[in-house]
Amino acid sequence: MLDWITPSAEGPDAALAVAALPEAAERLARLGPDRRPVDRSFDADWRLPARPALRLTVSAGPAWNGYLGLQLTARGAAPSGATAYLALVEHIPAGAEGNAAPRRLVRAVVGPLALPAQGLDELRALRIPEGAKPERLLGMAWWLDAAQKIGGIAAEGCPR
Numbered sequence: 302m303l304d305w306i307t308p309s310a311e312g313p314d315a316a317l318a319v320a321a322l323p324e325a326a327e328r329l330a331r332l333g334p335d336r337r338p339v340d341r342s343f344d345a346d347w348r349l350p351a352r353p354a355l356r357l358t359v360s361a362g363p364a365w366n367g368y369l370g371l372q373l374t375a376r377g378a379a380p381s382g383a384t385a386y387l388a389l390v391e392h393i394p395a396g397a398e399g400n401a402a403p404r405r406l407v408r409a410v411v412g413p414l415a416l417p418a419q420g421l422d423e424l425r426a427l428r429i430p431e432g433a434k435p436e437r438l439l440g441m442a443w444w445l446d447a448a449q450k451i452g453g454i455a456a457e458g459c460p461r
Contacts, residue, residue: 367428369389369438374420387442388442389438393405408429441454
């Protein structure tokens with residue numbers, strides 16, 4: 302599960318405003334009125350194939366000068382209209398930062414990335430956000446089909 306914080310009407314004075322990604326509001330709008338959360342939370346549950354035709358791999362380099370390099374590799378047959386996303390995610394354990402449950406907080410996102418038939422090798426440097434702890438960061442990626450359903454996901458531990 303991933304935790305997304307969307308910008309609030311209160312702007313920079315809102316609680317958790319520093320972790321709210323501007324593109325999170327766009328993603329929420331794309332869900333459509335039938336799937337938008339009423340209570341400001343949203344759970345999505347998709348069953349993924351055990352061996353999808355399109356396989357993702359995420360790897361990371363060392364944190365350097367406030368940035369972390371992530372590489373996304375996609376191999377296999379991508380369905381027409383499929384796109385991928387690469388994210389920097391902070392794993393916050395239960396009991397830390399006032400959280401009762403563990404969280405995977407999305408801190409930065411690259412995408413949508415087109416998935417060409419010959420595969421994809423994408424290397425990006427993502428800024429480590431203010432307040433994030435580099436030792437808790439990991440790279441994650443997922444791909445969506447043309448209907449915006451998750452077809453596969455990959456995660457990588459980034460030891461710092």
